[in-house]
Amino acid sequence: MPKKSNIEVRVNVNLEKALRQLKKKIEREGVVRDMKRTVYFESPTQKRRKRLVRAIKQNMLRMANQGLLKK
Numbered sequence: 001m002p003k004k005s006n007i008e009v010r011v012n013v014n015l016e017k018a019l020r021q022l023k024k025k026i027e028r029e030g031v032v033r034d035m036k037r038t039v040y041f042e043s044p045t046q047k048r049r050k051r052l053v054r055a056i057k058q059n060m061l062r063m064a065n066q067g068l069l070k071k
Contacts, residue, residue, distance in 0.1 A: 009021050009022045009025065
C-alpha cells in the first residue's frame with residue numbers, strides 16, 4: 001500500500017517561487033522515487049545497490065560540507 005503524504009505550499013504573490021518550493025518538498029519526501037519503485041519492478045539486488053550508491057553519495061556530500069574532502 002503506498003503511503004500518503006500531504007505537502008503544503010503557500011502561494012502569496014510569486015507563483016514560480018511556490019512551484020520551486022513544492023518541487024523541493026516533493027524531492028525531499030521522495031515522492032517521485034516511490035512512484036518509480038511501484039511502476040517498475042526492481043530485483044532485491046538492484047534495490048540494495050541503489051541504496052548503497054545513495055548512501056555513498058550522501059556520505060561524500062557530508063564530508064565535503066565538513067571540509068574533510070578535497071576537490
